[in-house]
Amino acid sequence: MSSISENVNDRLSMLPEDIHSRILSLMPTKFAVRTSVLSKRWRYTWTSVTNLDFDYTRYVRSNEKIIKKFVDGNEEKFKTFVDRVLKFCKTSHVKLFRLHISSYGVRRSSISNWIDKAVRLNVRELDICVIQHEVPLSVFTCKTLTNLRLELSACDFGGWEFPSTIYLPCLKTLDIVGCNNPLAIHGCPVLESLSLEVSCNAEEDFVLNIPTLKRLKVLCRSDSINDNSKVVLRVPKLEYLFLDGVLSSLFEMEDMSCLVGASIAFWHSRFDFLWTDLLNQLRGVQNLSIENFPFTSPLPIFPNMKQLELNSTWQSRQITQFLESCPELKTFCVDFVDWRDFKPEEPKLIPACMLTNLTNIKFSKCDGDASDIEFLEYMLGNAHVLKTVTVFAHENLLIEEDPWFCTQVLKFPRASPHCEIHFRTRKLPPPQELEYDDSDETEAFY
Structure with missing residues (x-):
């Protein structure tokens, strides 16, 4: 019995040295x-x-x-x-x-x-x-x-x-x-992939000329970007663009025909026309994620848009404005909605994507108030080819502790006979603290 136990316990040591090296390389050096x-x-x-x-x-x-x-x-x-x-x-x-x-x-x-x-x-x-x-x-x-x-x-x-x-x-x-x-x-x-901070001044534009680049993330710093400068992107092979920070400068994009997805998370913008100009240059994108959208100016048409993600809180007129601008939209994701000022239009004015293409809706941070209920009722009642609606609520809220909300939503008339509604809880990870461990065991090999 003891010999069998010894053989079992020694199997790790019997592995080839290169396997040992690979295993130890997967952990922090202090543990190795x-x-x-x-x-x-x-x-x-x-x-x-x-x-x-x-x-x-x-x-x-x-x-x-x-x-x-x-x-x-x-x-x-x-x-x-x-x-x-x-x-x-x-x-x-x-x-x-x-x-x-x-x-x-x-x-x-x-x-x-x-x-x-x-x-x-x-x-x-x-x-x-x-x-x-x-x-x-x-x-x-x-x-x-x-x-x-x-x-x-x-x-x-x-x-x-x-x-x-x-x-x-x-x-x-x-x-x-x-x-x-x-x-x-x-x-x-x-x-192929670049992430950087950008700051410009009135005397010089920021020009990025990298013909091989496929993925770009830019954080625009607020300390020195100003109205007179431009961010010029000469990246003909770019597929994914991520913009963050403060929108205080014009963007000039040359040949963005390969662009598949863009994510925009500006927390401040000095002028509406900067947003308008930026979105006009992203008209050909297929996937778009936007956070902190500040204005209600007319939007360009996005003829290739298949997936749209709206983060933070969005008003009804902003949501319907985006839906009207994306006739080919298939997947729509939204965080918080403010549907209180929504005024129903005639059926013929329903966004085209809701009549022919929109199949998936993801509502990420539902609180279950009257505004959320009205939003879901509108989407379910007017999206004619909808297949799946997934509603994420706070942990134990609405779904387990207050099932009335789920019951109410399930009773709404559905324009699509094939639509399924799923309710999920959004669980937050518990607080934890990680720090360097200076145990004396690390000195064993000396």
Whole structure:
């Protein structure tokens, strides 16, 4: 019996070394190192990992968002740990090097040395989030790098600068935060995905000319974008566009024929005409998500629109305006609705998509008030080819504690005889806190 038990318990150790390396590479480095205490055979197994993940941060979940907090106290111990890991690591090709530090106590010189070491290990993916105003120049000439994320936050420096010389021949994904001069992006001949912050001034437009780009996310900063500047996008292969921040500048888009989806989440706009101009340039999009829509000006027709998502709270006239502008719409998703001012029109004025194409409706944040009931009654009574309506309510609200709402909705007349109504609860994750664990077990291999 004991021999059978020993064989079962030893099956993991009997796996090939490359399998051990893959398993340990899937976990944070501090946990991979702890396996050195299992047995003599496992003492140096972790040194062959292809992913190096160092995290000295604390995260707190609050209101469905993750907030990063500063931590202090064990910086020297963390530094010693990272130094020794890089010293004993025997791999010559690192797939991922992740370094997240939210403490001022870790020396900038140490951070630069660690990143430079990763470059010399032929790293493919770099994910750097540190309190630093610069990184080694070797990062910007790394021939093996395919993915790069840089978030350099330093309150005493304000922002950081791209070097004048960049050559990243294999880079496909670039995510930069806090950079003062994103115009310096160049030397990336195969770049496909880009995320960056944009700020312009009256003297110079922001021009992005990347013919290989397929995915673009732009955060427009409010501190320096102004009425006289433009954001010029020359990205003929772009498929997905994400815009966030403050809309204070005109957008000029050249050849957006490949664009499939766009997401717009501007929390402020100085002038309605900026929205009008932007939406006119997105007329050919198939999927559109919009948040914080501020005006009621006439909308362009979106002839190819198949899916529309309206986040935040929307008034009845805004919803019907969008439905009228999307004759081919099949899927409609909406968060909160304000249907109090809705005035029923003649049946002939029902949006065309509701008569011929609209098959799916998703109501994400239903509270069950009179406005919600009137909205659902209108959609069910006028969407002639509707197949599915899914209503998401707050946890235990309406569905379990107040079934009257569900009963009322199920009684509404349906223009489509094939329509099904589904009720779901929208559960929020419990608050939790994650932080760096500096257990002494990480020193077992020394």
